[in-house]
Every structure is written in structure tokens, then in C-alpha cells.
Amino acid sequence: MKQVRIGILGIGNMGTGHAKSLLANLVPQAKLTAICDVSKSRVQWARDHWGGNVACYDSQEEFYQSKDFDAVIIATRHYDHPQNAMEALKSGYHTLIEKPAGVYTKAVREMNSVAEKSDKVFAIMYNQRTNPIYLKLKELIDAGELGELKRSIWIITNWYRSQSYYDAGGWRATWAGEGGGVLLNQDPHQLDLWQWICGMPKRVRSFMSFGKYRNIEVEDDVTAYVEYENGATGLFVTTTGEAPGTNRLEITGDKGKIVVEDDKLTFWRLRVPESQFNRDFKGGFGSPECWKCEIPTTGENLQHIGIMRNWVDSIQNGTKLLAPGIEGIHGLTISNAMHLSAWTDDWVNIPFDEDLFYEKLQEKISSSTFNKSESENQTLDVTGTY
């Protein structure tokens, strides 16, 4: 079968990484044929390194008109993802966007409506969905092994970032540049996995600190409490200011408890569901018999490569997408609700008032005193980051 020709829009940290993967033939059914970036110096860098085989553009118009490719990976700034995706889809390209889907759900909803009308394959780089542990966790919960859910707690505080990291990117950690901090840059994967596995909460109450650990204006410390339709509760705790931090997801249900930590999935399985034990037990102190089960999680964690392969496979063979682009709105909805709750110091019901969120975000942008110069931008080696 003919290889899918790929163009990449945005050759910053992530775009460069994806380009290298394609050039290393890690996605055998695809090849990189074009790139585009608004920065002439980045385009020159790309031309110097890849120019022989890859067409390099600094104009999106020329990039799309060239027809040098069949499908486009969008690795621009968060804010631009919805607009870029709509242009790509409308120009007739299969589209894979980097996370997050955008910065505010209002724009992402518009993008989704364009995507739904398009016959092109639209995916999002939720590369943690290729992680065998989370795949297995989702499979167990979907299969009812945990019974009705009662609680989920995700402590994801191992996103340590130094001041020098923030100082290296002009757009980074500003309301105008990223539209948020740890929730927009580091956590989109966990917010997505959380809703993918546990479903969407119905309301959110969150607590944030802005620039608590670093000289930045956005959130670097978040504690969020959520409630689900069935009465289950959830917690999401995240920061970039702690070392070594923790990545521990605990989900409790009627049939026991699952903990994902240290790349292990452990299931404390009740021999009979707790609700049944409670109905039958007549003693004073007593609890259901519980087995500690170490659950195998096999398979390679292909991350970005896995998402690109799945997207290309879907383009060629109609294979089901692991991370459909239109699902990007879910994690962002939780993220936006968390911001809105912290800004208003109040509960936020989902769905929330998207106009109010947009208005509050504009207030943050216009009252910002952080105006980093473009010259501060550096391209960082993202090997080992997500």
C-alpha cells in the first residue's frame, strides 16, 4: 500500500520530535514530505537538516496549496490547535493535533463540528492511551471488574519544572501564550485518561495557586475535587513544584480497589462485592475477603509512535482510532471547569458557561504583566517527556 505522505505544521519541540520519528521510519506506512513553521529560523534549521527530502514552508497558505502531503500533524501552540485543525480539515487533509485540543472549549466545540462534517481522519496526540497499564485499567473497569465506581484519586505531582525551563520559552506559562500552566501543558494526558477511564464528572470544586513555586502567572499547584452522576467522588492533585512527586491513581469500586503506581497495576479484589457483603453480614467488626492481585499489563508502550501508526492505519484501512480528535474536548472541559472554579472560588457544574470562561480568560490575558520576548524561545530536547 502506498505510504501516507505527512506534513507537519509547527516545528517546535514536539513537531521536531515527530519529524525525527517519521524520518527514522518508525511509522513504516508514512513518510514526512513537508513541514511549515511561522519562524523563518526554524524553517531554515529544518531545510538545513532535512531539505533534501522534505519541502519546507514558512507560509501556511503555500504549505496547504502545495499538496505535498495527504495528512497533517499540527504541533503549533495550544491556542492555535482548533483554528489550525479546521483549516487542515477544510483543506482536505487528514489531521492529527497535538494536545491539548485547545485552550477553551468554545473553540474546540467549533473544531469538533467541522471535524464531524469532514470525511477526513481526525485524531489527537493522547499518546498515554497507548500505555498498556491504562489500556488494561480501562478494560477492567469497562468489563465491570471493579463494579460501580465510588472514588478515584489521581496524585500526579511528578511534573517537576525548574524556573530555567519556564524562562526558556517565551509563550510558556503565560495566559496569552498557553492559557494556563500545569493543567494545559503537563496534565492533558492525565485529564484525558481520567475521563476516559472514570467518565466525566458532573461538578468540580478546585483550589489553585498561581506562580506559587515559580515566577510565572499561571497555575503551578492544583487540588480539584469532583463529583460524578452516581455519587462517586474524585480528586486530582497536580503541581510542577514538587520533587520527586508522585504518580498514583487509585480507583475504588463496589468490588475492590485498583492502584496504578510505579508502572504496576494492582487490584485488591473483593471475593464478594462490598454491597453484597454488607447485606449479608450480621457481626460487629468485619469486612469482605480481599485478594491482592497483580494484574499483567503486556504490550509495548509506543506513545507518540503508537498514535501516529494508529492514525495512519485508520487513514489507510479505516482502523478504529485510539484517540479520536473530537474526544479532546473532554479533558479540556474538566481543565476549564477547574480554572473557572478556582477563579470564582465556587462550584462549577458541567456543562459550564463557556462564555464566562472565555471572558475570565481574556481578563487574565489583558491584565497580564508577563510579556516575554520572542527571542527567549528555545527548542528543548523533549526526549522522555510527553
Place this chain on the structure above:
Amino acid sequence: MKQVRIGILGIGNMGTGHAKSLLANLVPQAKLTAICDVSKSRVQWARDHWGGNVACYDSQEEFYQSKDFDAVIIATRHYDHPQNAMEALKSGYHTLIEKPAGVYTKAVREMNSVAEKSDKVFAIMYNQRTNPIYLKLKELIDAGELGELKRSIWIITNWYRSQSYYDAGGWRATWAGEGGGVLLNQDPHQLDLWQWICGMPKRVRSFMSFGKYRNIEVEDDVTAYVEYENGATGLFVTTTGEAPGTNRLEITGDKGKIVVEDDKLTFWRLRVPESQFNRDFKGGFGSPECWKCEIPTTGENLQHIGIMRNWVDSIQNGTKLLAPGIEGIHGLTISNAMHLSAWTDDWVNIPFDEDLFYEKLQEKISSSTFNKSESENQTLDVTGTY
């Protein structure tokens, strides 16, 4: 040295347990000489079993006037602890009260003021303070090993209780009987240890469910977020409705992270403090070198026996109390603040309005529809509980 003669007020679950320990000579410097209970059937039971050596009273007045003992253990219902302790201290007895110190801080404050004027030794049964793990944890933090604290998260959800447990005690899990649920009955130890180790928070925002998992009127599911004076945050998550539940305390500071779980204390120690690393590091992605250290926690966990021995030792030799009675107010303050926050669906600053709390509690009592009959009371074997 002459043995301290002990009287026990209240021969329910806990009082009976303490009596048995004393009769088994587990506190060598003390002997049980008298008991008192308002229930004539309990007194008769005590007389039948221990009558030869222990004076048995069903009148507190006669009990105190008898002078059969030098020191009294108060193991009555939560509400009665402050009043009972004041009577005991004013009657000239050294006093050890069961936890919690009371149900509302207003009464406990009054008790403390009596205790402060007394020359008698006043202790509280915070028997988890004898646990070598928590002693070690406190020692490490007090010694500055963790540096300035950033976050603490205590997930203490392994208090599983069945409906039959609640049905076995007429006073249990009612506003009039206990004044609360999991926070008043199961969690006083953790609330005390939390403040003992991490200090008192300055404000609290909590979320509770009342009778979510059981047919009870009080809270059986709590998520509480707190903030400390230095900006650190904390979470306390507890329930009686999950199995197998979790008991995991994580504390993060400038110098790393400590986790207490599965009877192990693990210290992820940063080679240089995070704040120093952050000042010096000039790269993109990078974090402080971290050593995983397994900290030894030696010594026997004597629990109730340990507290009784320490109290008796203090009476005889002036030894420093491990759990001074007047410190009982701290954990209860957090507990009351959590209730008030949930009831008002709002922040509660510490110190809070104690009159408002008392008023709200009275409203709960007067609107209660749970009127369990006294005949439902059963004495449960508390071996292995706290």
C-alpha cells in the same frame, strides 16, 4: 513504688478492654480497683467477672466519693468526656480520657481550662502516638529532614463498617449519640497525628456525604482540603464505606517526600533541597537527584497499653506525657471545621465560630429522625480496633 490505683468510668467496648489490660497486669505500676457505669446490667456483668477485686458502682457520685482509686480512665460516650473529665479533675483524680476529647470544641475548651488549673496528670487516649512509624515521622519532620512542608495527603479509607455494626449500637452514628460519624468515631487518631506532625491548618474546605453507604444520619464519606499558614496544602480523605480501603500518608517538603503505607516509612530524599536546585539549575528539563531511603522504625507499638503506662509513669515520676489531654482539642478543631465547612458549603477559617458550630449541631440533633432504642446496645469485642 506503690501501684497507682485505677478507676474506670464507663464499661462499654473500650472501658472493658482497658479493664482487661489492667487486670492482666499489662500496666505493672497500676491496678484496677473500681469501675462505674450508668448501665446496671454492665455493672452487674463487671461484678460477676471482677467483683472480688474491683469495686463496682452505678453511681458516679459514690464512685468518686469512695476514694477507691487515685486516677480515673474515662471511657464514656464522646459527648460526656469534657464534663466527666472536669468532674474527675475537680474531684482530685489524675485523668485519662478516651478519644475524642469531646464532640464540640466549646466544651473541650472549658475542660482544658479546668485541666490547666489542676495539678493532676491529664492525658488522652491517642494511642496511635505510640506507633513507632508516626513517632519516627514526627521526629524526621521536627528535625527538618523534609525541609519546609509543601503538601500532605492522608487517604484513610480503611475504616470499613457494615450496617450491622451501626445497628449494634443505639448511640452510634447519630447526631445526639456521637455528634458525627467517621470523623468522630474512627478518625480522631489520624486527625490528631496529622496536626501533631504537620501542624494546624489555617482554613478548611470540606465535602461530605451523610448516610451515603449506610442507613445512618451522620457523615460516612469525607474529602477535606486544607491550607496552612506557609501556603502548604493538605487533603484528608476518609470513609467507612469502602473495602479494602487505603491508609496512606504522603508528606512533601522542600527536601523530598515521605510516604507511610503498609507499615513502612519511605523517604525520597533529595540530595539538595528543591529550592536550591531550582536556583542553580540552568537547563531545560531536569530535577534534583533523589534517593529512595527505607527508614527504620524500631520499637514496640504498645497502643493503649503504652498510653496507660506513660500516664501512670507521669503520675509516679513526672515523666513527660506522650498525649497530654489538653492537646485533644486540636484534632477536634479540624474535625469541627470540616463539619462546619460541609454544612455551610463554604470555607471555614481556624479558629472558627464555636457558637455557630454548636448551634448547627443542635439543629442536626433536633431534626434527627434516628431514635434508636437503648436495648439495641451491644458490647462488641474491640480487639484489633482502635
